[in-house]
Amino acid sequence: MRTSTPASQEKLLSVGQLAARSGVAVTALHFYETKGLIQSTRNGGNQRRYPRAMLRRVAVVKMAQRLGIPLAEIATALAALPIDHTPSAEDWQRLSAGWREDLNRRIDEMIRLRDQLDGCIGCGCMSLKECPLRNRQDHLAESGPGPHLP
Incomplete structure (x- = not known):
């Protein structure tokens, strides 16, 4: 018998799922979290759970790093976005304009x-x-x- 998961839990990714989908190592994700680039919540078992919006934030971080932008500058730029907000193309244009x-x-x-x-x-x-x-x-x-x- 299958139990249903609350809708809010279905939108969350484990650190392993986020790593697999983003192509970023789990250790790097933990590091990004300590630097305030991404954010997780904890479930009842004290395991990290990430909103799907973190996938796009990780993509923004990786692209900015490829451009040679220091993590501190990336963190400052991402701080202008709500943490639960999936960065859009308009957000990227606004962020990247500052780095151009x-x-x-x-x-x-x-x-x-x-x-x-x-x-x-x-x-x-x-x-x-x-x-x-x-x-x-x-x-x-x-x-x-x-x-x-x-």
Whole structure:
């Protein structure tokens, strides 16, 4: 004989189910929870249970991490959303808009580094004194060799 589960319990996922559906390790989910990125409740057996909305939040966290956004910034951005709210496409656009400028800055820096690397490979010097990759913005080099700060 099968017993029915209350509707509110059917919407909850165990940590194993959330891990399997999100592709994120259970330990990572526990870590995300300690950082306030996701939230669970406890059942009568003291086991974690996650609302289905956490699936989308985990997806947002993983995508933001792929962009190189630090977890602290992700947590700040997610804090603007109600915890029981499944992030929507509009939420993602609002969150990602705040990260776009930083991402563009990092892309520009990587392009400059790539272009400098091409020049460095061409000369082959790798000089600590003159190479813009090895000794970027080193104004103390103009004072000669050795330490210059007390």
